[in-house]
Amino acid sequence: MHAPFSLLDAENTLASPVPLPSGRAAQMLALTILWHPERERIGEQFIAPRAPNNVADIAVNRFAPLFGALAGERAPLDHRRIARDSLRLRRHRDDGVSLLLPQSRMRVELNGAMLAAPETRCTPEQVDAGLVIGLGGVVLLCVHWMDRLPQPSAIASVRGVSSAAIRVRELIRQVAGTELPVLLLGEAGSGKELAAQAIHQASARCRSPMVAVNMATAGQLQAESDLFGAGTGAFAQAGDGVVFLDKVGFAPPVVQAMLRRVLQTGEYRPSGARLKEAARARLIGASDHDLHDGSFNQALLRRLEALVVHLPPLRARRCDIGVLALHFMQAWSARTGSAPELPAAFMSQLCNYDWPGNVRQLGSVVQRAMSAAQAGQAPDFDALAPGAASRPARTRPAKLGPQAVLDALEANGWLIRNAALALGVSRPSMYKLMEAHPAIRQVGQIAPAEIDAALATHGGDAGRCAAALKTPSEALRRYLRARATGKAS
Template sequence: MREQPLVDISTVDAVERRRGPQSSSLVPALTLVSHPMADRAGERVLLSTQRGVAVSRNEPAFMRPGQGPGAHLADPFLSRKPVMFFAQPDGRVRLEPGEGSRVAVAGLVLEGPWEFSAEEVAAGVPLELAGRVVLLLHLAEPASAEAPDALDMVGSSVGLQRVRRLIEQVADLNVPVLIRGETGSGKELIAQAIHRRSPRRHKPFVSVNLGAIPKELAAVELFGARKGSFTGSVRDQEGFFQAAHGGTLFLDEVGEAPPEVQVMLLRVLGTGEIYPVGERSPVTVDVRLVAATDALLEQQIQEGRFKAPLLHRLSGFAIRVPPLRERREDVGMLFHHFAREELEPLGELKRLSPEEATAEPWLPAALAVRLVRHDWPGNIRQLRNVVRQLVIGNRGQPRLQLDAQLEAELATLNAAASGRPSERPAAPAASASPRRKPSDITPQELLAALRESGWEFQAAADRLGIFRTSIYDLIERSPGIRTAGSLSVEELKRCHRECAGDVNAMVRKLEVSKRALVRRLKELGLGAPE
């Protein structure tokens, strides 16, 4: 294994991905997360900046990237009156619900046009249509010739497509590869894909988790040992490098390698030679090394726990795996993929393709939205476990429901991808507070800010130093604060009479959002002013 010229190439990081279409050729798109015909998850349509895109029961055709032809949403509960989407050159997207079209964003039914900022579109906005179909508004590449399951990796997100391209670029070369990404993000799948695309595909692929090997045994396990080299050694022992001869050795959690093993790895990367424990003569091995870590190796180098030359040798070519929260458009496809794996042995695959077009979705829209909005700290591994728990826990039931355990697990949301609609971004007030964490704000502080701001959510958000989208989540978690949607018809009518139809007076009396109150009054035909 001779040393190769170093090439340090990595996938785009999260910051660059969130910059919006100005920094790349990405365009807004709508991807199916959930549909009564569950196997349609992952189909999408691109939004053109030249003209609006009408989405209804009968238009347009949604299709998988790299495949065709597509099909209409075709759910009988969707309106024939289209929802219009207008993509702006600066990355904003305007949504105009059609008459009779029920569009909800994180539980809030839209009664008029809404505009999503470029930042919101980049983060991903889940949209519910008629309470049955869930679409994700997000950024996508304008064209892709790749099937979404290429290289046996499920998904068609921007980050995953870039990973696929990097695999194709490096697979046939004999350079070491360092795969970096969070736990559960699928690093071993990438190592396997590199091996299958390489000239070594017919030779062994050996996977080793260094974090699972006792440190005192790591050298023996990796490089082997000669008979009598340590107590209990009664015969020669072959190490993982020799087992992978001619093929690929995948070292997971390489940051856990003990110092003496790091020195030996440096040698084998530079010379292609190993010294089995107790052996004085080198043994030549022909192994392509692929390593992976979720650790901050640069920090370990500063702390003296990892050797800088080893990092340079390992990262002859670097691939960063995006976490699941950066590829929310893949959640629907991944859920369907894992659900199929669980349903098949149960004999319940029919759940994914009901015979009746009017059947209730097996994956309810509200649950699909929660899955998309979840932060997924355990990434794909965590999603797989959630799917298994859901499928087995709801065995034989017509639709999926969360139990107490899963309810608690999915309770944490990513505020940046909360998906609540926001108005056109306004300039922050001069007296706006520094940015704070929504979790630091108490219900009493929230209520005081809302009262001081006349129940204008943007003004309250500026006072609190949070984003407007976080106000909705804070209200949901504050049982002492009501919403216009929770008010009874009798209470609304009584307050309307007492305030003589003065909406501002009603807002002060009821302590709810003016915009939401006006909507309720219109629904009741109480003649609320614009």
């Protein structure tokens, strides 16, 4: 029927930000099809035209508005279970959005809950998170902001129709045209290695190999061998290609110092060798945690930060969930030769979940659901996504008091991600809440003698020590590991 936006298009056009004032006033209200019985419709969009003072109504019914992909043919939702009478979306001057129910018996859901009141008002922050609207039990839409118009791209590994996905593809193409080191930042499962591969494939080095090394799985000697082994290390194997350092924050301090010298001098000494060799490969590092807490070699960090690409978490681009889920369904079908259907109710749960494991977790859940459906079983979302049944509702950080932040950290072993999930906020929001909290400290702000005293009191237990010092346990563990092996030069 209507071809969806393909990320395999050969055009390399970069997206252009909308040249308007900053903030939400510069953003366009958009509707993206998350789920439709005709799968080719998934990912099609309607972007509302601007109106004076940003106050506008969008009528959503069987015949309007018209959805499409880029400049292609546009069509309405056109399903018999969607009423002719309109659900109205009203954007207010403060950028909140109201949902006004139609005069019909059509079932309308908001974020998985059925609406009964004639009007439901959503705050600007709720729109920021993406509103999931269910129509007639068959179609799912996401209401969200766009700060740029859709653009084609040749970068197939970064799928999505959101402004965030467009922005990442734009950055990848820009970064690929340089020879500088790159640092990829993003939560676990957000696609950092795929982004590294995309940078490599779009660069002049694409004919040479990319060699990946996971720095979290090796001690000092193994890491040295993996990177600098004579003839077998990553730099030797990559040649003129790329060395990708996954979880670079876990590199042993001595190895961090060696990497700094590689970037500074362009040379390295292979393990056991007397003579130095030229390091011709480009370096791309990736991390899912803050490298500015003092435990990482700051001289190396300054060189890695020549170019930085932030990979957004999936919850920050909710309108992409349908496109991504469809990709994983198609991959499963191509591998198995079968194409079972997933219920719309399951897809609603899928689109309303916040995905702490990001795209990687989404892919696993979708493929397990396809396997269950193929076996004739109804997929159980709560069983497929552990913890989904007990997840909290999304919360505005401004509504959280200092005690709630402390209680969440205490209850979750001072692990930032787990505390953020418990509070129902994003990890960036959690960092801001912690920075504003008078009792929470960064490990670099704590005197070594105080850390030693806490370790002695708690028998060397880093988790209990972190709670006593009121500092994140991940950062404390990195500090202790770095101190135990000797600080990098």
